[in-house]
Amino acid sequence: MGTVPLLTDEELSPRAAEVFDRIRAARGTTYVNNFWRALAHDEDALEATWNRLSAVMAPGALDPLVKEMIYVAVSTANGCSYCVHSHTAAAKAKGMTPEMHAELVSVIGAAMQTNGMVTAMQVEVDDAYLV
Amino acid sequence: MGTVPLLTDEELSPRAAEVFDRIRAARGTTYVNNFWRALAHDEDALEATWNRLSAVMAPGALDPLVKEMIYVAVSTANGCSYCVHSHTAAAKAKGMTPEMHAELVSVIGAAMQTNGMVTAMQVEVDDAYLV
Amino acid sequence: MGTVPLLTDEELSPRAAEVFDRIRAARGTTYVNNFWRALAHDEDALEATWNRLSAVMAPGALDPLVKEMIYVAVSTANGCSYCVHSHTAAAKAKGMTPEMHAELVSVIGAAMQTNGMVTAMQVEVDDAYLV
Amino acid sequence: MGTVPLLTDEELSPRAAEVFDRIRAARGTTYVNNFWRALAHDEDALEATWNRLSAVMAPGALDPLVKEMIYVAVSTANGCSYCVHSHTAAAKAKGMTPEMHAELVSVIGAAMQTNGMVTAMQVEVDDAYLV
Amino acid sequence: MGTVPLLTDEELSPRAAEVFDRIRAARGTTYVNNFWRALAHDEDALEATWNRLSAVMAPGALDPLVKEMIYVAVSTANGCSYCVHSHTAAAKAKGMTPEMHAELVSVIGAAMQTNGMVTAMQVEVDDAYLV
Amino acid sequence: MGTVPLLTDEELSPRAAEVFDRIRAARGTTYVNNFWRALAHDEDALEATWNRLSAVMAPGALDPLVKEMIYVAVSTANGCSYCVHSHTAAAKAKGMTPEMHAELVSVIGAAMQTNGMVTAMQVEVDDAYLV
Numbered sequence: 001m002g003t004v005p006l007l008t009d010e011e012l013s014p015r016a017a018e019v020f021d022r023i024r025a026a027r028g029t030t031y032v033n034n035f036w037r038a039l040a041h042d043e044d045a046l047e048a049t050w051n052r053l054s055a056v057m058a059p060g061a062l063d064p065l066v067k068e069m070i071y072v073a074v075s076t077a078n079g080c081s082y083c084v085h086s087h088t089a090a091a092k093a094k095g096m097t098p099e100m101h102a103e104l105v106s107v108i109g110a111a112m113q114t115n116g117m118v119t120a121m122q123v124e125v126d127d128a129y130l131v
Numbered sequence: 132m133g134t135v136p137l138l139t140d141e142e143l144s145p146r147a148a149e150v151f152d153r154i155r156a157a158r159g160t161t162y163v164n165n166f167w168r169a170l171a172h173d174e175d176a177l178e179a180t181w182n183r184l185s186a187v188m189a190p191g192a193l194d195p196l197v198k199e200m201i202y203v204a205v206s207t208a209n210g211c212s213y214c215v216h217s218h219t220a221a222a223k224a225k226g227m228t229p230e231m232h233a234e235l236v237s238v239i240g241a242a243m244q245t246n247g248m249v250t251a252m253q254v255e256v257d258d259a260y261l262v
Numbered sequence: 263m264g265t266v267p268l269l270t271d272e273e274l275s276p277r278a279a280e281v282f283d284r285i286r287a288a289r290g291t292t293y294v295n296n297f298w299r300a301l302a303h304d305e306d307a308l309e310a311t312w313n314r315l316s317a318v319m320a321p322g323a324l325d326p327l328v329k330e331m332i333y334v335a336v337s338t339a340n341g342c343s344y345c346v347h348s349h350t351a352a353a354k355a356k357g358m359t360p361e362m363h364a365e366l367v368s369v370i371g372a373a374m375q376t377n378g379m380v381t382a383m384q385v386e387v388d389d390a391y392l393v
Numbered sequence: 394m395g396t397v398p399l400l401t402d403e404e405l406s407p408r409a410a411e412v413f414d415r416i417r418a419a420r421g422t423t424y425v426n427n428f429w430r431a432l433a434h435d436e437d438a439l440e441a442t443w444n445r446l447s448a449v450m451a452p453g454a455l456d457p458l459v460k461e462m463i464y465v466a467v468s469t470a471n472g473c474s475y476c477v478h479s480h481t482a483a484a485k486a487k488g489m490t491p492e493m494h495a496e497l498v499s500v501i502g503a504a505m506q507t508n509g510m511v512t513a514m515q516v517e518v519d520d521a522y523l524v
Numbered sequence: 525m526g527t528v529p530l531l532t533d534e535e536l537s538p539r540a541a542e543v544f545d546r547i548r549a550a551r552g553t554t555y556v557n558n559f560w561r562a563l564a565h566d567e568d569a570l571e572a573t574w575n576r577l578s579a580v581m582a583p584g585a586l587d588p589l590v591k592e593m594i595y596v597a598v599s600t601a602n603g604c605s606y607c608v609h610s611h612t613a614a615a616k617a618k619g620m621t622p623e624m625h626a627e628l629v630s631v632i633g634a635a636m637q638t639n640g641m642v643t644a645m646q647v648e649v650d651d652a653y654l655v
Numbered sequence: 656m657g658t659v660p661l662l663t664d665e666e667l668s669p670r671a672a673e674v675f676d677r678i679r680a681a682r683g684t685t686y687v688n689n690f691w692r693a694l695a696h697d698e699d700a701l702e703a704t705w706n707r708l709s710a711v712m713a714p715g716a717l718d719p720l721v722k723e724m725i726y727v728a729v730s731t732a733n734g735c736s737y738c739v740h741s742h743t744a745a746a747k748a749k750g751m752t753p754e755m756h757a758e759l760v761s762v763i764g765a766a767m768q769t770n771g772m773v774t775a776m777q778v779e780v781d782d783a784y785l786v
Contacts, residue, residue: 001523002253003350004363031259035245038252042364048445049245049371055437056241061230066197067238070204074242074378076775077208079341079603082249083242084777085260088527099192101528102566105775107198109573110187111205111214112771114166114180116598117764118213120731121169122133122739128162129216130394132654134743135756173757175579180764183572205771207382210472210734215384219396232397233435240379240442247374247467251338251367253346261525263785264515265612266625293521297507300514304626306710311507311633314703318503323492328459329500335463336504336640339470341603344511345504347522361454369460372449373467373476376428376442380475383431384395390424391478392656469644472734477646481658494659495697502641502704509636509729513600513629515608526777555783559769562776573769580765585754590721591762597725598766601732606773607766609784623716631722634711635729635738638690638704642737645693646657652686653740 006037016040019047026054033086065094069104076108137168147171150178157185164217196225200235207239268299278302281309288316295348327356331366338370399430409433412440419447426479458487462497469501530561540564543571550578557610589618593628600632661692671695674702681709688741720749724759731763 012020020032020040039046057067068091075083088101096104140163143151151163151171170177188198199222206214219232227235274282282294282302301308319329330353337345350363358366405413413425413433432439450460461484468476481494489497536544544556544564563570581591592615599607612625620628667675675687675695694701712722723746730738743756751759 002255003347004252004360006255033257033259034254035249038254039248041360042368044448045248045364045368045371048448049248052441052445053241053245055441056234056237060234061228062200062234062238066200067234069193069197070201070235070238071242072775073201073204074208074239075246076771077205078243078246078250079774080246080250081774081777082254082256083246084774085256085527087242088777089260097192098528098565102569103187103191103193103198104201105563105772106187106566106569107193107201108205108775109569109768109772110184111202111218112209113764113768114184115206115209115211115214116731116767117170117176117180117760118166119209119211119734119736119739120727120760120763121135122736122743123165123169123213124133124137125213125216126164128164129220134740135753170760172753173761176757176761176764179576179579183576186568186572203382207378210381212381212384215381216396219384229397229434233438236379236382237435237438239382240375240438243378244371244375247338248367248371250341250343250346251334251370253343253350264517265609266514266622268517295519295521296516297511300516301510301629303622304630307510307626307630307633310707310710311510314707315503315507317699317703318496318499322496323490324462324496324500328462329496331455331459332463332466332497332500333504335466336470336501337508339467340505340508340512342508342512344516344518345508347518349504351522359454365449365453365455365460366463368449369455369463370467372446373464373480374471376446377468377471377473377476379432379438379442380428381471381473383397385427385431385475386395386399387475387478388426390426391482465644469640472643474643474646477643478658481646491659491696495700498641498644499697499700501644502637502700505640506633506637509600510629510633512603512605512608513596513632515605515612526779528776530779557781557783558778559773562778563772569772573772577765577769580758580761584758585752586724586758586762590724591758593717593721594725594728594759594762595766597728598732598763599770601729602767602770602774604770604774606778606780607770609780611766613784621716627711627715627717627722628725630711631717631725632729634708635726635742636733638708639730639733639735639738641694641700641704642690643733643735645659647689647693647737648657648661649737649740650688652688653744 002034002038004038004041006034007040008037012040013043015043016046019043019050023050035082035086065091065096068094069096069100072104073108073111077112133165133169135169135172137165138171139168143171144174146174147177150174150181154181166213166217196222196227199225200227200231203235204239204242208243264296264300266300266303268296269302270299274302275305277305278308281305281312285312297344297348327353327358330356331358331362334366335370335373339374395427395431397431397434399427400433401430405433406436408436409439412436412443416443428475428479458484458489461487462489462493465497466501466504470505526558526562528562528565530558531564532561536564537567539567540570543567543574547574559606559610589615589620592618593620593624596628597632597635601636657689657693659693659696661689662695663692667695668698670698671701674698674705678705690737690741720746720751723749724751724755727759728763728766732767 071087199218202218333349464480595611723742726742
């Protein structure tokens with residue numbers, strides 16, 4: 001149980017239902033995951049979040065699979081279990097192979113490790129990085 | 132000032148100097164950044180960290196630039212200023228354009244945002260993600 | 263299962279029982295939640311934590327509902343699921359409406375987002391903020 | 394030095410300049426802080442972030458000062474120094490007194506403390522919070 | 525369910541099986557916990573992580589129990605539930621008494637609290653700490 | 656510059672001055688570091704924080720040096736630069752040698768690494784840890 005109920009399709013306001021239609025069309029599936037059902041109580045947040053997220057995650061200078069892996073990395077560092085699950089699923093759907101997944105896990109681990117070592121030693125930023 | 136002194140080349144033990152040689156050879160530069168100079172007090176940590184890091188960040192199923200961007204993402208979520216600086220510099224050296232950097236920043240922002248919203252609402256993981 | 267057992271009322275030491283009495287009196291309910299039952303193994307920690315928490319969360323320059331929402335915000339950023347649940351329940355009990363809750367979620371999301379963007383870009387603090 | 398240059402007014406694209414005009418009008422000051430100058434390289438991110446942020450932080454079910462304090466709380470837990478500075482300044486500008494600030498600091502401290510204790514003991518969520 | 529399957533002994537590659545043998549020998553038990561079963565998909569990561577971890581956690585200038593408690597402290601601050609469980613179990617196996625555990629919880633709580641208060645007030649580092 | 660001024664001895668209220676006297680007596684030095692000078696604006700917070708902190712950090716089932724190292728570990732994971740500096744200094748004053756410091760850094764790094772790998776793979780808690 002979350003701290004807000006998950007809305008069924010029947011419980012959506014017309015404006016929330018319109019955003020759900022756009023989510024379904026963009027993804028090519030009728031399934032709408034729990035995050036959007038929890039957010040549907042707040043139409044403004046639902047619409048603004050979907051609009052921005054779909055723009056940010058669209059193909060651009062980075063391809064969508066790379067973006068999903070970056071998303072998983074951030075979600076991991078923040079300890080968001082739901083987000084790790086949902087964006088790992090999205091990355092797999094976009095072509096992440098087990099080998100890519102394993103490398104993603106190792107890069108995250110290496111980054112976490114040196115983040116901790118650097119912070120523990122309070123290493124000063126090299127002048128070379130500041131010009 | 133960090134909590135450990137940064138060792139100069141002259142202060143390195145022979146084994147640490149050997150690791151520094153390998154760092155320079157792998158990177159094609161004489162410059163060795165402060166993280167390794169701080170870590171050089173502990174030869175085991177220096178050698179193990181360099182060995183693992185150079186293996187993890189090497190070309191594989193993911194290309195090295197993608198790995199650097201994932202590294203920046205984790206370092207950002209952990210608030211490691213040194214790490215953001217050093218791995219952003221590494222990503223730029225490996226070909227990250229300003230457009231790619233801007234998209235990286237936006238994906239990090241979007242992930243942080245929904246990490247927070249999901250956790251605040253304690254959204255339950257969809258069954259669809261658990262099979 | 264936690265890493266320490268939850269004490270029942272019967273298992274409390276006299277001093278822990280006395281703190282539980284004060285918790286019940288302050289809250290006007292016989293229910294004592296799991297956090298205090300886990301902490302009851304350590305009488306000093308139990309008493310010191312309750313004493314400070316009840317002082318900090320009491321009406322003052324900020325009203326108790328605002329304090330609960332700040333508590334939820336911190337707990338969210340720290341990824342403490344138990345704390346988000348218990349302090350969201352406390353905020354609702356103190357009058358947080360669904361509209362207030364939705365705004366709380368959106369502010370948390372916006373803060374997380376710009377925290378990430380600022381850190382990724384390593385934006386320097388404006389001189390204007392330092393005087 | 395950040396990882397992207399801060400744009401001066403002269404360096405802004407016409408669309409970025411238009412967003413800066415709206416920031417200035419909304420705030421009633423000619424001063425635009427470094428976050429927006431760093432973000433101005435990416436017009437889409439600049440516009441989308443300002444639009445959403447000004448909507449989220451506007452008066453609603455919660456008043457703007459409460460929202461700023463929630464913002465400070467999240468930024469503190471995430472260790473974003475820039476964000477703590479800028480949003481503490483914003484909170485003071487919106488009427489946060491030293492007494493309110495001191496209480497904000499104590500609530501943040503108490504939340505952090507119990508977040509840690511709860512997580513260390515892995516306290517299970519009470520059934521009472523899940524209905 | 526995790527995002528990778530847990531490998532049974534029968535599913536291990538010969539090289540992964542060899543690492544499992546070393547884990548069992550080092551620990552004096554046939555039980556191998558889920559972390560290693562999840563990591564076993566990636567032989568390089570499995571071997572490198574076990575090698576480094578067993579070196580780092582071995583008796584040295586700090587005794588293994590102290591190291592386990594430090595591990596629990598980091599895992600708590602990062603909100604890694606699995607890690608808190610597994611390393612608290614390891615600490616208990618190495619002699620952590622309930623009294624030591626209670627003090628560990630209180631130190632973690634105190635550190636979290638002042639981390640938050642210091643960051644909220646953006647206290648400048650004393651010159652005395654920088655020489 | 657922090658977000659609150661640091662109080663000099665002359666600016667202290669009588670009650671804050673009394674707490675400073677106790678800090679000096681407990682530590683056997685006239686030096687009082689910036690954290691307490693920032694907190695001195697709020698007498699209740701100053702007194703409660705000092706009282707609890709000095710009790711928590713006193714010799715008990717764990718010795719004070721171990722407690723300082725745990726404090727550094729938490730502060731590192733939270734990215735609190737001030738706290739890492741001040742508690743590393745305190746640990747050194749209590750006898751932490753360079754070898755112990757190096758091991759502390761490596762344990763923190765190892766914990767961060769596996770925290771990230773576990774969370775990225777969403778490894779389920781073993782039943783063995785839940786009884």
